[in-house]
Amino acid sequence: KDKDKSASKDSTPEGAAKRQDGAETPKQQLLDIIGNMKVEVSYRKKLQQLKASENKKRAMNKLEGPDNEGSVPQGITEDTQRGRPLNPELVKAASAVASSLPRNKKQTESELLAQLRRHEETTDKQRKGGTINIRDVISEMTIKRQSPNHREVRMSGRISLQLDEDGQRLRRERSSAQSMDSRRYLSLKVGKRLNIFTKASTEPEHALKTVSSPTIWDLEFAKEVAAVTAQPPRNGFEEMIQWTKEGILWEFPIDNEVGMEDDAEFHEHIFLDKHLEGFPKEGPIRHFMELVICGLSKNPYLSVKQKVEHIEWFQKYFEEKKELLQEI
Amino acid sequence: MAAAALCWALRAARQVLPLPCPRQVRSYHVDWRMLRDVKRRKTAYEYADERLRINAIRKNSILPKELQEAADKEIAALPRDSCPVRIRNRCVLTSRPRGVKRRWRLSRIVFRHFADHAQMSGVQRAMW
Numbered sequence: 098k099d100k101d102k103s104a105s106k107d108s109t110p111e112g113a114a115k116r117q118d119g120a121e122t123p124k125q126q127l128l129d130i131i132g133n134m135k136v137e138v139s140y141r142k143k144l145q146q147l148k149a150s151e152n153k154k155r156a157m158n159k160l161e162g163p164d165n166e167g168s169v170p171q172g173i174t175e176d177t178q179r180g181r182p183l184n185p186e187l188v189k190a191a192s193a194v195a196s197s198l199p200r201n202k203k204q205t206e207s208e209l210l211a212q213l214r215r216h217e218e219t220t221d222k223q224r225k226g227g228t229i230n231i232r233d234v235i236s237e238m239t240i241k242r243q244s245p246n247h248r249e250v251r252m253s254g255r256i257s258l259q260l261d262e263d264g265q266r267l268r269r270e271r272s273s274a275q276s277m278d279s280r281r282y283l284s285l286k287v288g289k290r291l292n293i294f295t296k297a298s299t300e301p302e303h304a305l306k307t308v309s310s311p312t313i314w315d316l317e318f319a320k321e322v323a324a325v326t327a328q329p330p331r332n333g334f335e336e337m338i339q340w341t342k343e344g345i346l347w348e349f350p351i352d353n354e355v356g357m358e359d360d361a362e363f364h365e366h367i368f369l370d371k372h373l374e375g376f377p378k379e380g381p382i383r384h385f386m387e388l389v390i391c392g393l394s395k396n397p398y399l400s401v402k403q404k405v406e407h408i409e410w411f412q413k414y415f416e417e418k419k420e421l422l423q424e425i
Numbered sequence: 426m427a428a429a430a431l432c433w434a435l436r437a438a439r440q441v442l443p444l445p446c447p448r449q450v451r452s453y454h455v456d457w458r459m460l461r462d463v464k465r466r467k468t469a470y471e472y473a474d475e476r477l478r479i480n481a482i483r484k485n486s487i488l489p490k491e492l493q494e495a496a497d498k499e500i501a502a503l504p505r506d507s508c509p510v511r512i513r514n515r516c517v518l519t520s521r522p523r524g525v526k527r528r529w530r531l532s533r534i535v536f537r538h539f540a541d542h543a544q545m546s547g548v549q550r551a552m553w
Contacts, residue, residue: 381487381488381489382488384487385482385485385487385488388487389481407474407478410474410478411478414478414482418492418495421491421492421495422489422492424491425489425491
């Protein structure tokens, strides 16, 4: 049944696979093709790594594109790139697929072949360097059947995206902006300006003017209004809002420094020598105070005020004990 | 203009008077021992700084011994309830002095009660 294929560098495993299919049922053919596909993917990737040139890479990408598909038409699309018109093997494979699928066989077969022809067209365009409008392609394709056609539609979109990544993205974007269907996407600069985000609108500044200190009647009125309008919370969110306002619930994202207003710089925390002026310059007391200061400078939990108070307390204490110290 | 003034007045009032909200308020201590423990905690908080500083003088190998003895006398003169050692971590709900888990401040019986009624967030019966 199978014909011998023309010898090409990548086709040897495939050719072997095709030749094996000889006397088996179409289903067996399918399974064999699928099974061989797995091997060929890895082989293809190895080839890709070896060859560095762009043209070859392109060809490999085209091959890899169809390789990413899970379904059978992989082998079929590879074949198309070898021969321009749809190969007889291709047709045969399509018929095999159609026969394997549970639905209307002739229709699936014809649709698969139509898909392949379209795919061929797109690959030809890419080879020539033409741009692709994926959306036109997809919009044209009628999606009746679920599995094979739908998958192929998505795959073709993905394939063209992959190929475009190589270098044609800019071109695609520009052309897409210009030549896209009007119902789909518009460019950024088309349309009337809405003037939502104009800069520096200075209207609301005039509204809030300085008010004199509130009278008692104002406060009472405000209390009344607040009591009336404060409805019980309708849901958990409003309850949490109320709690946050009261201070029961913290504000998220949690600010570790809430309530801690330490305006002092780091040098005020660490270099505390200037507070040691009231102490004698030599002796055990100085030694002791220097240790105290060393400990305070390493303390991140106290504010500068607290540290200064600490030192001043010691100063007072030692002054009271001066007579005792003089006896020593 | 009037609306702005009203808004400002409302904001001021809200800051002055918190919104009333029904909450569980406990207006008593469970027993006298709990009350005494609360008093001890308060005085310990007040005298904490002084105790720390006087102890820094006492536990010292640099300062002369006479100074340290004077500091000893001073710290002994402070009120007895000011030392943190006298604080007992009682159960918050039942004032039980023993079997209290620190994380929840509850005695084991209360903890079990709430956990079984699924009122302790994240607490589950152990099974492994």
